[in-house]
Amino acid sequence: MMTASRGTDLTVGIDIGGTSVRACVVDPAGHMLDTLRTATPSTAGALEHCLDRLVGELRDRWAVRAVGLAIAGFLTPDRRTVRFAPHLPWLEADVAADMSERIGMPVFAEHDANAAAVAELHFGAAARGHNTLVLAIGTGIGAGLILGGEIYRGSFGVAPELGHLTVVPDGRPCGCGKRGCWERYCSGTALVDTAVEILASQEFGRSVLAAESDADPGSLTGRRVAAAAADGDPVAVAAYADLARWLGLGLGMIADVFDPDLIVLAGGVGAASGLFLDEARDHYAASVTGAGHRQLARIRGTQLGESAGVIGAAQVAREGLSASQ
Numbered sequence: 001m002m003t004a005s006r007g008t009d010l011t012v013g014i015d016i017g018g019t020s021v022r023a024c025v026v027d028p029a030g031h032m033l034d035t036l037r038t039a040t041p042s043t044a045g046a047l048e049h050c051l052d053r054l055v056g057e058l059r060d061r062w063a064v065r066a067v068g069l070a071i072a073g074f075l076t077p078d079r080r081t082v083r084f085a086p087h088l089p090w091l092e093a094d095v096a097a098d099m100s101e102r103i104g105m106p107v108f109a110e111h112d113a114n115a116a117a118v119a120e121l122h123f124g125a126a127a128r129g130h131n132t133l134v135l136a137i138g139t140g141i142g143a144g145l146i147l148g149g150e151i152y153r154g155s156f157g158v159a160p161e162l163g164h165l166t167v168v169p170d171g172r173p174c175g176c177g178k179r180g181c182w183e184r185y186c187s188g189t190a191l192v193d194t195a196v197e198i199l200a201s202q203e204f205g206r207s208v209l210a211a212e213s214d215a216d217p218g219s220l221t222g223r224r225v226a227a228a229a230a231d232g233d234p235v236a237v238a239a240y241a242d243l244a245r246w247l248g249l250g251l252g253m254i255a256d257v258f259d260p261d262l263i264v265l266a267g268g269v270g271a272a273s274g275l276f277l278d279e280a281r282d283h284y285a286a287s288v289t290g291a292g293h294r295q296l297a298r299i300r301g302t303q304l305g306e307s308a309g310v311i312g313a314a315q316v317a318r319e320g321l322s323a324s325q
């Protein structure tokens, strides 16, 4: 009896990132029951074949009813078409409908940052928020906005591209084609760029990072800067102080626009928020308009970590299914 009723409520969430694809069977409470992971194929045909194969494998083991795709790219407002995805081989592609036809099961697509926000809203750190910003800080910045308990997608379906707000006119070049974007100063990549700038300024004499990057300039990664900061290396600590400043400044601007009650930090850098959160909070509190005379959003870490994308995609499938019935 258990299995019969449980089986009817299962969906598959698939998080399609630039480097890996993760597929997972998820139950209505957000529990992950079975996970598969593989490298992201580089052509559209191979990627689609890979998605079909992952679902095929999972549906052999579980009675799943629908599939949700979390996609890092621009989707049309109806979320049927991927217009453009900088790290995926799809251009103006009807990804969900085509896949649904191939596998004979409903398929729903969602922007990956929105999928993560859906998961945090239903099962994680955003459960008690009303107007919530979910900010994933990793290689870049991904943002999901929940307004009045609903995902906000804008008028034309373009998820909030907060990472590409210009914070430094003519600043560091960004992959989006602009310069001085927020994520060029507040991300794992930014940590490395900032550390390199600090090392070049020779402001700190005694730094492990300085010795390492002299020996091997390619050794400097966001992860290495994080480890060095935890050990108190002055260059790494200064790089984090810079990130905290930019994070606080950006949060202040965002709060000026929509006055959130909750900010959830996710992503690889966000997960290590112990290294910068207090400082970022101070900058945020000082940079909002009317500082000292208004209530500020609570800032907390993700509860679902890197699983938010797949769990959210599965929830999108579940909601899509019930809306179409």
Ligand SMILES: [Zn+2]
Pocket (backbone or CB within 6 Å): 163, 164, 174, 175, 176, 177, 178, 179, 181
């Ligand atoms: Zn940009």
